[in-house]
Amino acid sequence: MRVGVLVIDFGGQYAHLISRRLRELRTFSLLASAEGGLDSIKEFEKNLNIKGIILSGGPASVWEASHDEIAKWAINRGVPVLGICYGHQLLAKILGGRVGKAPRGEFGPTTVEVINENLILKNHGKRFRAWMSHNDAVLEKPPGSMILAKSPGSPVAAFKYRDEVFGIQWHPEVHHTEHGIKLFENWLSLTNAKGLWNPGDLINEIVKMIRDLVRESKAIAAVSGGVDSTVAAVLAKIALGDRLIPIFIDHGLHPEGEVKRAISMLNKNGLEPLIIEASGTFLDALKGIKGPEEKRRIIGRLYGKILEDEALKLNAKFLIQGTIYPDVIESGARPGADIIKTHHNVGGLPRDLKFRVIEPLRWFYKDEVREIAKMLNLSEELWKFKQPIPGPGLAVRIEGEITREKLEIVRKADKIVREEVESANIHGKLWQYFAVLSASKATGVKGDRRAYGHVIVVRIVESRDAMTANVARIPWGVLERIATRITGELSSVTRVVYDITPKPPATIEWE
Numbered sequence: 001m002r003v004g005v006l007v008i009d010f011g012g013q014y015a016h017l018i019s020r021r022l023r024e025l026r027t028f029s030l031l032a033s034a035e036g037g038l039d040s041i042k043e044f045e046k047n048l049n050i051k052g053i054i055l056s057g058g059p060a061s062v063w064e065a066s067h068d069e070i071a072k073w074a075i076n077r078g079v080p081v082l083g084i085c086y087g088h089q090l091l092a093k094i095l096g097g098r099v100g101k102a103p104r105g106e107f108g109p110t111t112v113e114v115i116n117e118n119l120i121l122k123n124h125g126k127r128f129r130a131w132m133s134h135n136d137a138v139l140e141k142p143p144g145s146m147i148l149a150k151s152p153g154s155p156v157a158a159f160k161y162r163d164e165v166f167g168i169q170w171h172p173e174v175h176h177t178e179h180g181i182k183l184f185e186n187w188l189s190l191t192n193a194k195g196l197w198n199p200g201d202l203i204n205e206i207v208k209m210i211r212d213l214v215r216e217s218k219a220i221a222a223v224s225g226g227v228d229s230t231v232a233a234v235l236a237k238i239a240l241g242d243r244l245i246p247i248f249i250d251h252g253l254h255p256e257g258e259v260k261r262a263i264s265m266l267n268k269n270g271l272e273p274l275i276i277e278a279s280g281t282f283l284d285a286l287k288g289i290k291g292p293e294e295k296r297r298i299i300g301r302l303y304g305k306i307l308e309d310e311a312l313k314l315n316a317k318f319l320i321q322g323t324i325y326p327d328v329i330e331s332g333a334r335p336g337a338d339i340i341k342t343h344h345n346v347g348g349l350p351r352d353l354k355f356r357v358i359e360p361l362r363w364f365y366k367d368e369v370r371e372i373a374k375m376l377n378l379s380e381e382l383w384k385f386k387q388p389i390p391g392p393g394l395a396v397r398i399e400g401e402i403t404r405e406k407l408e409i410v411r412k413a414d415k416i417v418r419e420e421v422e423s424a425n426i427h428g429k430l431w432q433y434f435a436v437l438s439a440s441k442a443t444g445v446k447g448d449r450r451a452y453g454h455v456i457v458v459r460i461v462e463s464r465d466a467m468t469a470n471v472a473r474i475p476w477g478v479l480e481r482i483a484t485r486i487t488g489e490l491s492s493v494t495r496v497v498y499d500i501t502p503k504p505p506a507t508i509e510w511e
């Protein structure tokens with residue numbers, strides 16, 4: 001069983017970041033949504049030897065949303081507990097402190113004054129800038145606790161109760177907070193989980209796990225040429241040798257040239273997939289379908305059906321999939337999580353498949369998977385430069401119904417974006433750069449005539465793990481060239497817009 005920290009998510013925007021920061025400190029952590037109540041949180045004990053618990057921030061007031069039971073459970077376990085923002089107020093409330101309207105709300109950078117340089121505030125100096133976002137505050141400390149810090153709007157900005165329970169009003173997980181990572185490091189030194197997580201060290205363990213599960217049987221692996229599915233298939237290949245059959249399904253929704261690129265990438269990394277051409281089947285099934293979730297479900301179902309047919313033909317009893325941790329969380333594949341999107345490789349697959357699904361990477365974030373790829377000596381092109389392409393491909397980059405004509409437009413526009421970004425040699429630090437065909441139409445003038453055509457959206461983002469993303473500030477000249485080429489080379493496009501929305505509040509893909 002994995003040893004680590006359980007982060008309880010009370011619906012705060014940054015709960016995921018907490019889990020990421022802990023992993024950066026080489027400490028395994030899982031995110032448990034509070035929505036399913038205490039019972040669903042207790043489920044995590046089956047997968048995790050819990051050495052510490054963090055209570056995240058959340059939008060509610062401690063007087064509206066009652067999560068007292070969860071906080072009591074956390075405190076009574078006797079492991080180190082850290083409450084952040086809402087979590088801090090919740091701990092204070094159940095320990096008998098006074099929580100109420102703050103003397104003033106604090107939003108954004110706030111100066112925190114250290115009153116007692118206790119362990120978790122070690123090396124923070126006398127004053128530091130921390131990012132806060134709250135209307136309520138802890139006004140009086142719980143009896144028997146000690147105040148560690150204050151700020152203009154928080155008389156008790158940090159407190160300590162017993163030796164192992166801490167509350168802080170600010171968000172150490174956010175980059176704008178000074179010493180944020182230091183705070184986690186300090187707190188983690190109280191747990192026995194720090195430094196035990198190294199994704200690369202787990203290669204042998206994963207290979208053994210696959211071997212033990214599959215035994216003498218055969219497995220197929222669904223591969224797309226992306227990092228996750230390639231790494232999962234390579235690990236399975238190490239475990240099973242020729243008893244692993246990689247399968248690449250051409251669903252006809254790939255960007256221009258992607259099928260060729262993917263196959264050559266797979267070959268370079270030692271995988272010779274069976275290629276199944278099924279574009280007609282997918283396009284037929286998607287006829288008339290407009291909703292993004294429905295498109296995803298249809299693609300997922302068909303994908304599963306094709307894999308199932310192949311498994312039957314090959315007598316394979318297992319399917320290896322490159323599902324990663326954010327897919328698991330966003331698809332609501334465990335109790336208490338919200339379904340954000342039905343990622344076709346998790347929620348989209350039918351439940352009654354005739355094989356068992358093995359997801360060797362389901363606990364890893366994307367950058368950890370890249371690390372494993374590097375350790376496996378896979379090509380740099382794969383782990384350093386490969387853009388993630390969503391499983392449903394261009395189906396989620398065409399707003400509304402998919403037609404051959406629209407596919408052709410978005411493919412050409414996407415190719416231009418790719419060419420211009422790559423020839424400017426700025427792609428090394430980008431997460432994704434692509435075109436979306438919006439459902440809008442806009443007026444233009446082409447050759448002295450009024451034109452009424454499509455609007456192409458250019459989306460270029462930087463990210464570490466796709467949980468958050470920033471809009472890339474790419475040189476203006478590159479954007480101009482992209483717009484000129486798209487409107488010049490595609491007669492039905494009258495307008496090109498650059499999406500300047502970060503994630504959150506937007507997602508990376510448009511659908």
Ligand code: XMP
Pocket residue numbers: 296341342343344345388389390391392396432466503506507508509510
């Ligand atoms: P969003 O749009 O949720 O995307 O910010 C986060 C990352 O996931 C990719 N993505 C998908 N991948 N199936 C996939 O396999 C999907 O349905 C899907 N939707 C989004 C997206 O490209 C980004 O890297």
